[in-house]
Amino acid sequence: MGEFVVHRVRFFDYMPSAIRAMAFNGSMQRLAVARGDGAVEIFNFADNYFQEKVIPGRSDRAIEALCWVRGRLFSAGLSGEIIEYDLEKLRPRYSVEAYGGPIWTISCNSQETLLGVGCEDGTVKMFEILEEGIQFQRNLDRQKGRIISLSWHPSGAQIAAGMIDMIRIFDAETGHATHRLLVERGLGTTRNTEVVVWSVAFLSNDTVISGDSAGKVQIWDAVTGTLIRSHLITKWDVLGLSVSQDESSVIAGTSEGTVVQFQALASTMGQENNQWVRTRTFKNHTHDVRALVHTDTAVVSGGMDTQLVVRPLLDKVEKNTKESALRKILFPHKSLVCCAKKAGLLLFQFPDHLELWRLGESSAKGQAGDRLPVMKNPEKLLQLQNKGEDHICCSAVSPCGSWVAFSTVSSVRLYKLQLSNGNISIKKVSKLPKELHSVHQLCFSSDSSRLFASSAQASVVVASLDQLQCKHLHTLKPKSGSSQPIHLLSASENGNWLAAAHTDGQIHVFNLHKLKLHCTLPVYSSCPTAIAIHPTTGHLLSAHADQQIFEFSLKLKEYTAWSRSLQREGLHPLWLQRDTPITHIAFNRNKPAHVFLHDAFMFCIIDQSLPLPQARKKLYNQMDLKTISPQKRIQESHAFKICKMFQHLLSVDLLDDSSLVVVERPLADIVSQLPPPVRQKKFAT
């Protein structure tokens, strides 16, 4: 196969942020996740849980709750504002001040006409949902104490509000509080501290279920205002509750990291006396579980350990299939590392700054198992801090390392670098073309003369780079403008083609010499996760969220023979069962038949000249091939060479000198920097 010099990079201090709130839209099968830094991510549950869209956060935005209303997404936070997001332009559409102080919760009634927010000053404010925005309607009776959680009765006539030490039930018509349910404080020393009702759920049979900071899940009768049953599930707080669509199952998330399920079961078969019985406990988190969603088939939880866990319920899905597997989403499905191939530089994207590093060097060669000295350590060349509160949306560095660009929702910045003999100088390009706004993807051409930026309405802006100037050349527009944003941009190495992929699955290829659309690939049902154009053959390779790989010939405007044979024979089942998407595709100049792909747990070299793996044979056969004789090796080897030595991978790229750069982020490094977990006493420790 060949020898590779591998730069194993572990100095990217990527730190994901905690999950604060989640909301699921059943009709669109989309999950919206709000993070601690104000970012909102949209996951497509129908497409292998792919992270479709990311709306970057702001340093002063602290989101406490999310709510879907038809296809619109609203969030409310401690800044006191209700924000509606534009999911096509990936930015907030507008924000409305609630004038009630910090907002703790937001909830929509089942008729989807009114939005209720619970505020710090003790008021529940009603907003009417209009076509173009929301409008304040009225306040319900003001209470003494902050409103922490809200839940509408399915009929829309009553609202349950969880406060401190009590739950209030309001009549939505008159606005008066009808019932006051007093929540018991904890036992022992916790009797002195007030109990906070972190979440409530109002069911259609007039029962209210509440989870509080004393670790209890209580079931109340809303008609009489009395407690029916109390379950103590943890010593710490019950931070979230979620009810299934058919109201037969309720899940509660705790500070310990467990998710407890309660189901309404009759005590004897056939009888109608349904009682809430604690059934399952899921221990999928190490830190607090702050956000929960109960979908029809799965329990989705997220919390302070930054992992999104989808646990399908085994009584709703078939056992031992891909559907029933536990899914953990740890890393973003978009690459945060950009590699300058000619210069050997790495650009790391953080929410508020960028870091540019130069890779180290070693001239010695050795044999297997040797440890070689490094002549030059990797050094951090530059840290570019972003001014302003918005977080960085995307960034890029040119292959020669002389241009660095990044964009936020409000602005684009371009810098010219000069590296000479250990000195680095940087100059900001001040006048950028005004067509460069709302940019979600940036890409430099391989000769660093052009900058490609995705812009509004699916168009791509081509700008020329020259000394210290950036001039607008052309705006490439596809024929039928897709409304969805562009999330992938890839330019070919010879400067002929530019490929742009949208989140709805469309991939457009533009001819850069004629500056017009060349062709549009047939739309595949799954969203593309990585695209790249081969330098010599001119084929476009695309990897999709359902782990399919396609190769399209740009000259002939049809799928290549290799791609057709791959579809005919099908990919190996173990390949299709992988749960992280391919985020980058690279090629080797010296070996045109090789394709480098990677996901979070493995990187793979596909040799297109070798036969494809058959379903009954082993996919991960590298270790086996090492042990057998060279003649047999030729018979047994197949096209997919997978290496799992490096984990967890954030980026794998091939430099121009044929050395591999592998950027890893060990999970232990992330876990050691998280907020403190609860102290649990385990037997024999």
Added chain:
Amino acid sequence: MTSQHGIMVKSKRGTTTASPKKSANTEITSETLCQGLESSDDDAPEEVTFGDSKNEALRSLKLALDSAKREKELLKEKRRKRQELFQEQKKRKLLPAEVLEEIESASLKKVKESSAAEEDEAEETKSLMKRREKKRAEKHTRNLEGNYTVTTMKGGAAVSFQQKSAEDFLQSRLYGPGRLRTTNNQMLSLQNKRGSQKSAAVQFVKKDWGKLQTQSIKSMFWVFLKCSCGIFLIMENKCEDNYAQNLTSEYFFIQIVLNQTKHAKKE
């Protein structure tokens, strides 16, 4: 005998009743008693006319009322004097009226739109905005009489007081005292202890045990390995501390072994 006895008793009584707190009536009666004693036993008691006693009673009442009134007036006087003193002090404390006026007008021009977390603040800013629209293009600082300067706040407090207090509430409820939290290091050590494969700790408690902190794993590690898919030449960075080097090599060795066993498990 009884008379002598009576005299003794009566004299005693006479002495005890000489205190001024006793009411006029008893005084009078004791006086008359004493007088009676001095004269003789056989005399009839003195005649006190109805009118006299009535006058006495009225007089005593009046005296009592007068004394009460006097006390009240004294208190009032005291209070009034104190109030005046306070007013005086306050007047001394406040700045002269002209300076106050000037400052007020200057601050009205200069106050920018705040984050408007409170309703009255919002109203105020609305009125201020109107005033600001009328007066534009002013300098941002202004010197007044004396040593006062009025300037605008740069950027403003991004996080308002209410937001900060809400965040503090959340922080104290989850991570405050008495919430029984531990460190991530402890949790990872426990996981390590109970796991099937033990390995080195993620973070050493004693920091001088070969700088194996997360910051130090920024160095590159290059290891030369041979697999059938190619010979991977991964060069290892030389750590300054030999101990750390040995530890890190161990860590990678274990990791590679783990991967192999993982392979074995999967296939």
